Amino acid sequence: MPRHYLSLLLFITMLILSAPTRATIEQTYVAHLGALPGLINLDGSGAFVDFVRYLDAQDPSTKINIEVFPIHRAINHVAQGQADFGLPAVRPTREVSTLPFDFSEVSFGQVTHVLYTNKAVPLTVKELWANPSRYTVEAVPYYMPFKVQRSHSIKQSLLRLAAGRIDGFIWAQEEADMVLKELGLTTIKRAHFADLEDVFFIPKGEAGREIDAYLTRLITRLREEGDLAREYRKVHLPYVDWQP
Structure with a gap:
């Protein structure tokens, strides 16, 4: 390789290595x-x-x-x-x-939460808000505005609801809907509960x-x-x- 080509190649290499990326x-x-x-x-x-x-x-x-x-x-x-x-x-x-643990100051969206109930035992969102102590509801306890029972899994809670062992189940829409459809339960009623951060x-x-x-x-x-x-x-x- 001619010397001037070698010098040019070394010069270009040094520029690449020294340039900020x-x-x-x-x-x-x-x-x-x-x-x-x-x-x-x-x-x-x-x-x-x-x-x-x-x-x-x-x-x-x-x-x-x-x-x-x-x-x-x-x-x-x-x-x-x-x-x-x-x-x-x-x-x-x-x-x-x-x-x-703590929570971030910033939120990146509103997640819709749904109240799932048994069609055979009607319970509206309004009734639940009015007197939550009357009902057995499973959810995530720490972020609910009233006392609930801890849900250990979406599947377990939906099956307990279908069997009439609890009055309601509250969970984020997409996650719970996905399991509800997989289980094929037709005795469950859905209602908008709240949008949370x-x-x-x-x-x-x-x-x-x-x-x-x-x-x-x-x-x-x-x-x-x-x-x-x-x-x-x-x-x-x-x-x-x-x-x-």
Whole structure:
């Protein structure tokens, strides 16, 4: 190779190596997601996993490593500092200070919650709100505005409801509807209960405040750009009025 070609090649190589790159990763975050049928699958697939990947792609200076676990393990990992943040979580409708984790200040959408009841034992949303202590309802206790029994799984709660062992079941629309359709239950009635804020669960203390600041910056920018709502609707939709 002629000497002047070699010199040119070395010059170009040095320019490439010395040029700044937008792909430089300055910070890596770990997200542990709790398994939800269809939305967060243990094999790493699902609409909610894709949503976090979308968030990750928006900032080339940061990297989000995603892992999926059973929900209780994902929460424990965040609470114990093994992960920076996680999903799914809904902001409590009342003050809750006894939980070992905290919630992000920023919300990325409203998740529709549905009241599922047994057609043979009518119970309206209005009746439930008026006197919740009269009824046995299963849901996630920490974010409900009144006392409920803990739901240990969507499938189990729907089957208990169909058997008449509980009066109602409240859960996020897409997750519960998916299981309801799989079970083929036709004795269940659906009604819009409430729209609650979808948030991240984060560690308590200084570590949580740092990750909260990052999430707030990211979500705020995406919302202002107008793309966040479109991507979120791939996970959760407004209430869909249908009956089994």
